[in-house]
Amino acid sequence: MVQKNFYLDKILAAEKILTKYKNDDLIQNSSEIEEDVNSWAFRVVLIGGFSAGKSAFLNKLIGQNLLAEAQGPETSIPTEISWAALDFCEAVLSDGTVKRLDNLTSIPKDTEFLKLHLNTKFFKDRPEIVIVDFPGLDSNLETHDKAIASYIGRGSAFILFVPASNGVLQESERRFVTEAAHYPQGLACFISKSDLVPAEQAEDVVNYVKRQISEIYGEDISVNTISSKEDSQEIFWNKAASAVDAFNPQELFNLTFTPKINLVIRKGLTIISSMIEASKLDTSELNDKISACERRRKELLQKLERECAELDRKYQREIIPGIVTRVSSALNGSISSLTDAALSGQARFSSAVQAIIRPILTDVPEKISASLRTVTSNILLSIPKSDKENSTSEDDRLRQMIIDAADVITAPIIAKNPDTQNNKKSSGVGTSVAAVTAAMVNPYLGFAVALAPVVAELIVAFRGNRAAETAQLNRREQVRTHLEESVIPDILRKLESDITPAMLETRDEMIEKIKSSIAEAISIEEKALQDAKKQIEEAKKDYANRITELEKDYEALEALLITEVL
Numbered sequence: 001m002v003q004k005n006f007y008l009d010k011i012l013a014a015e016k017i018l019t020k021y022k023n024d025d026l027i028q029n030s031s032e033i034e035e036d037v038n039s040w041a042f043r044v045v046l047i048g049g050f051s052a053g054k055s056a057f058l059n060k061l062i063g064q065n066l067l068a069e070a071q072g073p074e075t076s077i078p079t080e081i082s083w084a085a086l087d088f089c090e091a092v093l094s095d096g097t098v099k100r101l102d103n104l105t106s107i108p109k110d111t112e113f114l115k116l117h118l119n120t121k122f123f124k125d126r127p128e129i130v131i132v133d134f135p136g137l138d139s140n141l142e143t144h145d146k147a148i149a150s151y152i153g154r155g156s157a158f159i160l161f162v163p164a165s166n167g168v169l170q171e172s173e174r175r176f177v178t179e180a181a182h183y184p185q186g187l188a189c190f191i192s193k194s195d196l197v198p199a200e201q202a203e204d205v206v207n208y209v210k211r212q213i214s215e216i217y218g219e220d221i222s223v224n225t226i227s228s229k230e231d232s233q234e235i236f237w238n239k240a241a242s243a244v245d246a247f248n249p250q251e252l253f254n255l256t257f258t259p260k261i262n263l264v265i266r267k268g269l270t271i272i273s274s275m276i277e278a279s280k281l282d283t284s285e286l287n288d289k290i291s292a293c294e295r296r297r298k299e300l301l302q303k304l305e306r307e308c309a310e311l312d313r314k315y316q317r318e319i320i321p322g323i324v325t326r327v328s329s330a331l332n333g334s335i336s337s338l339t340d341a342a343l344s345g346q347a348r349f350s351s352a353v354q355a356i357i358r359p360i361l362t363d364v365p366e367k368i369s370a371s372l373r374t375v376t377s378n379i380l381l382s383i384p385k386s387d388k389e390n391s392t393s394e395d396d397r398l399r400q401m402i403i404d405a406a407d408v409i410t411a412p413i414i415a416k417n418p419d420t421q422n423n424k425k426s427s428g429v430g431t432s433v434a435a436v437t438a439a440m441v442n443p444y445l446g447f448a449v450a451l452a453p454v455v456a457e458l459i460v461a462f463r464g465n466r467a468a469e470t471a472q473l474n475r476r477e478q479v480r481t482h483l484e485e486s487v488i489p490d491i492l493r494k495l496e497s498d499i500t501p502a503m504l505e506t507r508d509e510m511i512e513k514i515k516s517s518i519a520e521a522i523s524i525e526e527k528a529l530q531d532a533k534k535q536i537e538e539a540k541k542d543y544a545n546r547i548t549e550l551e552k553d554y555e556a557l558e559a560l561l562i563t564e565v566l
Helices: 005-021 024-039 054-062 142-153 171-180 199-217 233-245 249-278 284-333 335-344 346-362 364-381 391-409 432-441 447-464 469-558
Strands: 042-048 079-083 088-093 098-101 111-118 129-133 157-163 187-192 222-226
Touching: 005 024, 005 249, 005 469, 024 249, 042 054, 042 142, 042 249, 054 129, 054 187, 054 233, 142 171, 157 171, 157 199, 171 199, 187 199, 187 233, 199 222, 222 233, 249 469, 284 335, 284 346, 284 469, 335 346, 335 469, 346 364, 346 469
Parallel strands: 042 129, 042 157, 079 111, 157 187, 187 222
Antiparallel strands: 079 129, 088 098, 088 111
């Protein structure tokens, strides 16, 4: 009995592995081999020229004249004979369908071959053997040649019938032996119709044909005489059984399917090996992303340091000095009216000073806001770009956030009375400048009160000398000089000392806003950096798992190679 399970287990295990790699051609190939293994039967094909005695041999073997003898090659078709408990006949049509026949007199025209299932002793003793009666080798029909080729390729064994009267191999027989030598199968030879020549001549034919076949086939084979007419039934059966039983079905099966299965496995090994070679880990893009994130983070930190220093410089050298300079210019530009006001008394002088300073200080928040908008816009314009997908929108969002903060921090709040000077806006930021503004312009608070003793002293001194009309001009010049050299500088120092803390407070709030916004940008870069590092770790893990899986499949598939046969 032919052992098929060993081979089926191999091909099914290979299919299971190969299915993972979705190579349709290879899977189809393995499926076809599986089907061939399941359907394989040990076929002994009777080959010979026209009227070589094959049908007569089979008729005597089965004990009945079932097969027509000496029929023309144009009408003959292959006939497979095997054992069955009940006799029946089937026709295998060209489209692969099988049609059961009542008799052999009405064979369909498109029949590829016949199947005879017979309950005879010879086949009952050998239930796995199929003997095939084949048309003559000298037939020129293309379908016959195609059928011969199909049986040779399926690992069948062959019994060549050479009529004794021929004496040697004919050209068609030599061609067949030459072709058979290239395929794995068994071969035996009967010198048929030996009763038609003397026994000595028949023996000479046996020896000569044996040498001819050996030269072509490459090895010695069994060659014996047989006669369906003169050999007794017992001798005939013994000769037939000896030829058939000498074949090794398992060896033929092994030789047929081992190369086919190993070829599929080796192709699979090549595919997996190529995939291992191609599965190289490439993290260059992620490494570039990490480098870009680290570079942007470093640039942001450097930018933060530079811009905070620039903002501080802006306050110390431009914003605060600018306010003092404007007030100084306004006061010194109004020295004549201030002198007149001082000569008219403390209240008049205080009112005049406040009238000059009030518009300037009231305008301070808007001036600071405009200045900060310029500074913060420039800061954000130079923030390094982040990912291409969100760099523009992220920069715009940060820019707008800081500009809005500048407007809130420097928003003007003009107190209507002294109690409101420390009021805060609902946002909780940026009221210091407004509060100082309110204090400085309120007629009852601020530096005017502090300067009252100085002004009073001047007025008293002036009143003591009114009797001297001639000295009036000198007193005016003294007041003017005193205002220019002492009072106005005192006012400016007082103004600067009061407004500087408030200005610096807005500076500090702006710096905190810039720090917060840039810190948020840094946080975004940090997250992108961590995400990229995580992706690299996941890529390395996936790569390691993938290679492990490929190597495991390679080893499993390699282990399926058939190096020893049953």
